[in-house]
Amino acid sequence: MSDCIFCKIIRGEINTQKVYEDSDILAFHDAFPVAETHVLVVPKKHIDSLNHVEEKDLELVGKINLAIPKLAETLGLNAGFKTLINTGRAGGQTIFHLHYHILGGRFIRKDGLHQV
Ligand code: 5GP
Ligand code: ZN
Numbered sequence: 001m002s003d004c005i006f007c008k009i010i011r012g013e014i015n016t017q018k019v020y021e022d023s024d025i026l027a028f029h030d031a032f033p034v035a036e037t038h039v040l041v042v043p044k045k046h047i048d049s050l051n052h053v054e055e056k057d058l059e060l061v062g063k064i065n066l067a068i069p070k071l072a073e074t075l076g077l078n079a080g081f082k083t084l085i086n087t088g089r090a091g092g093q094t095i096f097h098l099h100y101h102i103l104g105g106r107f108i109r110k111d112g113l114h115q116v
Contacts, residue, residue, distance in 0.1 A: 006042050006097035020071055024063055027071055027102075035082075036105025037075050041068060047098040050087040068102060077104035 008014045010026055019039055020027040030038040043060050047053060053061055072081045084101040086092035 004046060004097050005095055006040075006099065007046050010042070010044050019075070020067065022067075024060055025067055027067070030101070033108060035103040035107045037077060037081070037103065039071065039075060039102040041071065041100040041102060043098060048096045049093055049098055050085050053098065064100060068100060072102055072104065075102070075104060077102075080104075 005014065009016045009028065016031070017029040018026065019029065020041075024044055025041060026044060027039055027041045030040050041064055043057075043064060045057070045060060047057060068083060075081075081102055081104040084103060085099070086094075086101075
């Protein structure tokens, strides 16, 4: 998926503020945050969306699920956080590389900050 933005980030072709990386997963700050903390967690393997996860990906998605609470703790979200996966255009997905949003703190709206 050479034209996928997140694959480009994974390959280091687009700069991003990384918060975690291992052999299977990358986490980085969202370029257009909607909350005080807004981090994206992606598998390094290109998977279009949650609709495209297969049995062979179970270990990978399990690993992401285990990584998210650890990452949230690292990000200081000890009081809790939201995890969001948008799937498909009608589900609000704009980048078709599976990603988990970690959202914490107050939400940022056009009219100011609001408690989650
Ligand atoms: P989606 O709407 O597909 O669930 O989420 C895509 C997210 O990727 C959006 O929150 C958007 O702000 C973020 N995003 C889009 N392009 C870039 C980019 O080039 N760098 C980073 N760090 N985030 C991006
Ligand atoms: Zn990709």
